[in-house]
Amino acid sequence: MPVPETNYATDLALLTDAAYRAGEIALRHFRNAPQVWHKPGDAGPVTEADLEVDTMLREYLTAARPDYGWLSEETEDDTARLATKRVFIVDPIDGTRSFIEGQETWSHSLAIAEEGKVIAAAVFLPVRDRLYGATLGSGATKDGTLMETSQRQGLTDAHVLATRPNMEAQHWRSLPRITRHHRPSLAYRMCLVAEGRYDAMLTLRDAWEWDIAAGTLIAAEAGATVTDQRGAPIRFNAPDPASDGVIAANPTLHSAIRGALR
Structure with missing residues (x-):
């Protein structure tokens, strides 16, 4: 049976709550000398904050939606996700190098895709307490206010x-x-x-x-x-x-x- 579109908003509410929870964890480690490892194959650094956030998100989100698949930068991929109608797609900390360096513009990036299309999304910057969100067909917001792209028409001076x-x-x-x-x-x-x-x-x-x-x-x-x-x-x-x-x-x-x- 198809999943009704009306629950896009409830999925966004779930992602938003999870993003705030992720922020609380990450901020405990931020500028507090988190342990850092380097991934094989020059794939970049990962910190104890990335891993702790990933564990929390996986447990919290899949408990709320046990029929959804899971894809995360910090979780070993499981091809079982390919058979699910909906899947969480998560970066526990996007901008890990920025996080390690004590900069402000790292984020938590959380999305739900349905049959190839993203239907709900939240991006949260904890240091700036800034939340972006969207559901398919309902516009995108920054801290609750609708947003619109630039209308520049040409590349020169863009x-x-x-x-x-x-x-x-x-x-x-x-x-x-x-x-x-x-x-x-x-x-x-x-x-x-x-x-x-x-x-x-x-x-x-x-x-x-x-x-x-x-x-x-x-x-x-x-x-x-x-x-x-x-x-x-x-x-x-x-x-x-x-x-x-x-x-x-x-x-x-x-x-x-x-x-x-x-």
Whole structure:
């Protein structure tokens, strides 16, 4: 039997409560010399806070929705998720390096996908007590206020969130004249596009689903077009849970970015 759309809001309420709980755990470790390990294969650092948050989220969320699958950066993947109608897609701390360095712009990124599409999403920045949320078809909010993307129409002088390697000449037909910005959390970058503080974000390297699932819905519900770097829609809960890059911007600017890329 199909799951009725009316419970999107209850799923968002669950994610929001879980995000606040995650923030309480993470803040106990923040700027308090958390233990740090380095993942094999140069996959980046992980802290005791990441692992504690991951354990809490997995236990809390799957207890509330035992029929949902689970995909998290800090949990060994279980292909059983592929057989579920809905799946939690979670990054316990998005921006772990920022967290270790004592910066403020790390986040908790929580989403629920249904048959490839994200239907509920929450991104929470505990240090700033800032919450972004969205449900499919109902708009996106920042601390309860509806958001809308920038309406900039062209790339020239656009403010774009991207790492420096993305702006190297080999990626572009003609290198655009933009103002480049950076934030360590991909989820937060997508939320900043959603609220119109920046005109676009892009990454041309593979992006893990847990980094982008929540931000994809939040940006899209604020009016952005969100695709992979080739312009294809991003499907979630894939066997290989990574997207071929991400571009998020209002539809006209998104088209301009795609046209400028090689």
